Amino acid sequence: MGEEFLYFLYTRALRYSKTYFHSNMVDYQGYILLFIIWLVSTIVVRAIFTRKQNKAKQPPSPLPLPIIGHLHLLAPIPHQALHKLSTRYGPIMHLLLGSLPCVVASTPAAAKEFLKTHENHFSNRPQSSAVDYLTYGSQDFSFAPFGPYWKFMKKICMSELLGGHTLTQLLPVRRQETSRFLRLLFKKGKAGKAIDVGGELLTLSNNVVSRMIMSQTCSENDSEAAEVRKLVQDTAHLTGKFNVSDFIWFFKNWDLQGFGKRLEEIRDRFDTMMERVIKEHEEERRKRKELGDGQNPIKDLLDILLDIHNDKNSDIKLTKENIKAFILDIFMAGTDTSALTTEWALAELINHPRVMEKARQEIDAVIGKRRIVEESDIANLPYLQAIVKETLRIHPTGPLIVRESSESCTVWGYEIPAKTQLFVNVWAIGRDPNHWENPLEFRPERFISEEGSVKGRLDVRGQHFHLIPFGSGRRGCPGTSLALQVVQTNLAAMIQCFEWKVNGGNGTIDMQEKPGLTLSRAHPLICVPVPRLYLVPPI
């Protein structure tokens, strides 16, 4: 009823303003009428909101504005704004984002309540029109509702696609890409040239993921690699944009910002690339079969997915659209998250020379100066592991975990209706002074036990709710092992092989953040990698 009344008021306002502007009349009465409509609708929204709050006990909330609710409070950087609001409204808040009801959990206890105690109610993710379109009508994995398809894909992810066996088989791919990356750094460093660290790390992680997914197809060819990178960047850019029609029911069927055309263009580019890559894989597989090649070649992720697609006995029929949408998921979830984590870690180390030196001493003591650090060395580098944990605590590259309630439930005595969006503020949780001593200080020692080993108690895999950079529970990140391997190994090699010289400024790095889905640096990290050890990375 309230919504209908509001709709009536706004259609009137809209019609009036159209007539008004079209007739080009300067009529002060118009302003008065618009003002009255705005005032009445504000009062109505507040009355509805307060009545609803009284009816069902809802978490505390600031007063919403008509139409936009609390959207205006999320600027400029949502996780920071939500953190600030939580200091006033508490660990569980209720917000209206346009017409969408949301709850925000900002402490470890609140996160545990939603992600563990009420996991069954919060195992879905909300849909957005951009993601729906790009994933062939939500045929992907990351946004699939919790159900048979998601369970099937999760099992394959953990047992095959991102499981230990596949990661071991694809180790040479990661090793080769690290070598390429280090060679480039040596070349630039010897010439005294500065690099954009974030840009080079993004190329590295994109190449690793491309090659793991579809073998040499992308990274052997520089223009194809660049094409994939551009696609990933464009997709991240568009899906990270605020789309009015997702939040304000009034504009649901309008494309006010002209997203439709851009989405179409990106999906066409992605689809053309995927069709070509799938065709090449199928051709290769057919040839191998015809030749009766008894050898067991190393399978990339696309091979594994095509095997399932062709398997008549598979529990679930995997369509080509499912495969393409899954690959898009992996590109989106697995590339810039790892690159950004490494970039934040290096920025912290440059700002904390004592920590950098201690990490270097550890690496030199364990590996020596005659070879470059490898993935298998990481287990023997507890201080390096602590640096990565400390980075993920202060700079979690997925700062907000986003879920949606599948049915109504009661959390801490609050009524949470079905279809409520949940934001778990991982960024705020990592800085909670009730759980972290001097939370804003970068101090990896907090993860080291007295005898020098990593404190086993504090893991990043979702068991300890004051450190959940990879989420928690069944919808937690399936790429955690891969991400940790890639980040730790490349960071270790960057510490071992180079001194990092910052051009200009007073030698310290600015740590400001920039808005976006993932936690990016506001200013690029530009440094000269001055070679420290003259080791030639093998190809």
Ligand code: HEM
């Ligand atoms: C430092 C790197 C990374 C960070 C910080 C990160 C963080 C996250 C977070 C916070 C979530 C949401 C978890 C939840 O809802 O509880 C997530 C989901 C996901 N991540 Fe990662 N991630 C990283 C790397 C990767 C990599 C390398 C891959 C794959 C190659 C990956 C694949 C995924 C997928 C597919 C999901 C969706 C899972 C689902 O909905 O069931 N991530 N990640």
